Amino acid sequence: MSDVLGSDYLIEITYLIATALFILSLKWLSSPRTARRGVFAGELGMLLAIAGTLLHHGIVEYKWIVIGLVLGTIMGVPLGEVAMTAVPQRTALSHAFGALCVTLVGTTEFYLRMPDVPRFMMGVLSLEVILGSLTFTGSLMAAGKLQEILPQRPITYKGQNIVNLGLLGVAIVVAGMLVAHPEKTQLFPLIVGIPLLFGVMMIIPIGGADMPTVISLLNSYAGLSAAAMGFVLDSKLLIIAGALDGASGLILSVNMSKAMNRSFSNVLFGAFGQEQTAVAGQQEARPVRSATPEEAAAILAAANKVVIVPGYGMAVAQAQHKVRELYDALTKRGVDVKFGIHPVAGRMPGHMNVLLAEADIPYDKLLDMDEINGDFPQTDVALVIGANDVTNPAARTDAASPIYGMPILDVDKARTVMVIKRSMAAGFAGIDNPLYYLDKTLMLFGDAKSFVGAIVRELGGGHE
Amino acid sequence: MKLDLLTSLYVFMLAAFIGFEVIRRVSPLLHTPLMSLTNALDAIAVVGAIIMAGEYHAHRATLAKILGTIAIVAATSNIVGGFLITDRMLKMFKASGPKKP
Numbered sequence: 001m002s003d004v005l006g007s008d009y010l011i012e013i014t015y016l017i018a019t020a021l022f023i024l025s026l027k028w029l030s031s032p033r034t035a036r037r038g039v040f041a042g043e044l045g046m047l048l049a050i051a052g053t054l055l056h057h058g059i060v061e062y063k064w065i066v067i068g069l070v071l072g073t074i075m076g077v078p079l080g081e082v083a084m085t086a087v088p089q090r091t092a093l094s095h096a097f098g099a100l101c102v103t104l105v106g107t108t109e110f111y112l113r114m115p116d117v118p119r120f121m122m123g124v125l126s127l128e129v130i131l132g133s134l135t136f137t138g139s140l141m142a143a144g145k146l147q148e149i150l151p152q153r154p155i156t157y158k159g160q161n162i163v164n165l166g167l168l169g170v171a172i173v174v175a176g177m178l179v180a181h182p183e184k185t186q187l188f189p190l191i192v193g194i195p196l197l198f199g200v201m202m203i204i205p206i207g208g209a210d211m212p213t214v215i216s217l218l219n220s221y222a223g224l225s226a227a228a229m230g231f232v233l234d235s236k237l238l239i240i241a242g243a244l245d246g247a248s249g250l251i252l253s254v255n256m257s258k259a260m261n262r263s264f265s266n267v268l269f270g271a272f273g274q275e276q277t278a279v280a281g282q283q284e285a286r287p288v289r290s291a292t293p294e295e296a297a298a299i300l301a302a303a304n305k306v307v308i309v310p311g312y313g314m315a316v317a318q319a320q321h322k323v324r325e326l327y328d329a330l331t332k333r334g335v336d337v338k339f340g341i342h343p344v345a346g347r348m349p350g351h352m353n354v355l356l357a358e359a360d361i362p363y364d365k366l367l368d369m370d371e372i373n374g375d376f377p378q379t380d381v382a383l384v385i386g387a388n389d390v391t392n393p394a395a396r397t398d399a400a401s402p403i404y405g406m407p408i409l410d411v412d413k414a415r416t417v418m419v420i421k422r423s424m425a426a427g428f429a430g431i432d433n434p435l436y437y438l439d440k441t442l443m444l445f446g447d448a449k450s451f452v453g454a455i456v457r458e459l460g461g462g463h464e
Numbered sequence: 465m466k467l468d469l470l471t472s473l474y475v476f477m478l479a480a481f482i483g484f485e486v487i488r489r490v491s492p493l494l495h496t497p498l499m500s501l502t503n504a505l506d507a508i509a510v511v512g513a514i515i516m517a518g519e520y521h522a523h524r525a526t527l528a529k530i531l532g533t534i535a536i537v538a539a540t541s542n543i544v545g546g547f548l549i550t551d552r553m554l555k556m557f558k559a560s561g562p563k564k565p
Contacts, residue, residue: 026483029490030489035494042547043547046547050510058518064517072541072544076540077548080549084556094542094545095503100534112521120469222503222506230476235511244479244486244487244505245505247483247484348496350494353493357553357556365560
């Protein structure tokens with residue numbers, strides 16, 4: 001197979017153009033203005049590469065290819081039309097499909113070539129199927145948790161990391177044995193089976209708030225396994241596409257782990273979701289100030305500058321359209337409204353931006369944590385909707401706090417802070433939030449959607 | 465073979481550097497579409513599956529056909545679904561400014 005992909009100049013040229021288009025596609029994605037052109041470039045590159053491949057003289061039968069392409073298209077269309085709120089689980093599912101493809105091709109490649117597989121190829125092939133199969137089950141588990149088919153809360157037990165790393169270690173040892181003795185073909189099922197199990201075990205301890213990091217990491221693994229497949233098939237196009245995807249996943253994983261104040265090695269070894277039960281103390285009820293929708297509306301209407309900080313709670317309550325009505329009502333009164341978005345708000349990188357863009361909020365009002373933090377001292381009202389730990393000032397001030405050092409949105413520097421929250425329950429990390437007890441903080445207790453709706457009615461806006 | 469391998473490693477390394485430089489510039493605003501787009505591009509693995517399912521194999525032809533076809537289905541659904549949803553998401557990102565009638 002190794003020289004087959006490179007045997008025809010015409011095909012190679014379609015691959016070359018496709019590669020250039022893929023790189024341009026990602027380059028154009030850097031700005032919302034050119035981003036859609038990027039999608040077009042990607043589509044064109046993909047079409048060219050597939051058309052080129054179909055011209056391949058080694059292909060003797062088209063029936064199954066056509067059936068596969070048609071079935072895949074039929075499955076792909078509904079996957080492209082899911083609701084925006086379902087994008088995190090759809091993304092996890094697509095990582096699983098990508099990894100499935102790579103694992104199946106790798107497995108078949110082994111059985112077609114055995115028993116005399118060259119050593120180097122055996123090494124790359126092992127990498128391909130190990131990464132592919134653990135990404136397959138890991139992503140299915142992540143999708144199941146995000147879709148709430150599986151329990152979302154992390155399930156942990158003693159020695160979990162040792163068991164998991166042990167499993168992975170065994171798979172790597174078996175792969176090593178195969179590289180040394182490629183003729184021991186009966187070992188091959190182990191380097192598919194063990195990582196499949198590892199993928200499941202790896203996601204069991206993951207809670208919802210870890211999902212942005214996990215999805216990014218699985219994205220990176222899927223890319224690297226595809227690049228390994230490129231080495232096996234000697235396809236430069238695949239190596240490049242895999243490297244791009246792997247790099248993208250890696251960058252996002254590093255971003256996410258920084259935003260959660262976890263070391264990157266912690267992320268690489270999949271040691272997420274450690275229970276942070278240590279800080280449960282301090283349960284005495286401290287006084288908080290609460291306010292009604294009328295009071296909240298009056299304060300917002302009198303403000304010049306408002307920053308809204310959304311979190312996963314906004315997505316759960318499906319409050320983004322009400323938030324848009326609030327944005328419209330305030331903007332009409334001449335209030336300057338912006339959104340401050342923490343990198344790990346939601347369940348995947350960029351999740352909040354997509355939900356707010358869907359609700360028709362202009363993207364130039366959606367600001368990243370680093371862009372908005374300087375604005376809080378000049379902000380009249382910071383309105384926190386369904387976010388908790390990412391606004392906790394203890395991360396800045398309390399060295400004993402488990403989230404100490406995590407970068408946060410400095411909402412406590414605004415003149416008034418309003419927090420929409422169902423109850424005083426702690427966030428995912430189980431940490432009390434001192435923000436709620438500040439004199440300038442008003443707690444707005446209730447469901448995010450109905451509370452924002454009530455504020456909008458007070459402001460005389462809304463569409464119903 | 466040895467030279468091929470070395471070339472492949474060079475290609476991988478250069479592509480990784482390009483990837484880091486290009487993707488670092490993608491605004492956090494678009495990180496979700498970035499992930500769905502790279503996912504669609506990654507499904508270029510379909511070319512390997514196509515050749516596997518269509519080529520002549522003296523042995524284990526059935527295995528290659530069955531697994532190859534499933535692999536084509538999985539990758540194609542990523543291509544179609546990935547591009548569709550990326551474009552749908554990007555269409556939603558609008559700048560503020562005077563509203564057009």
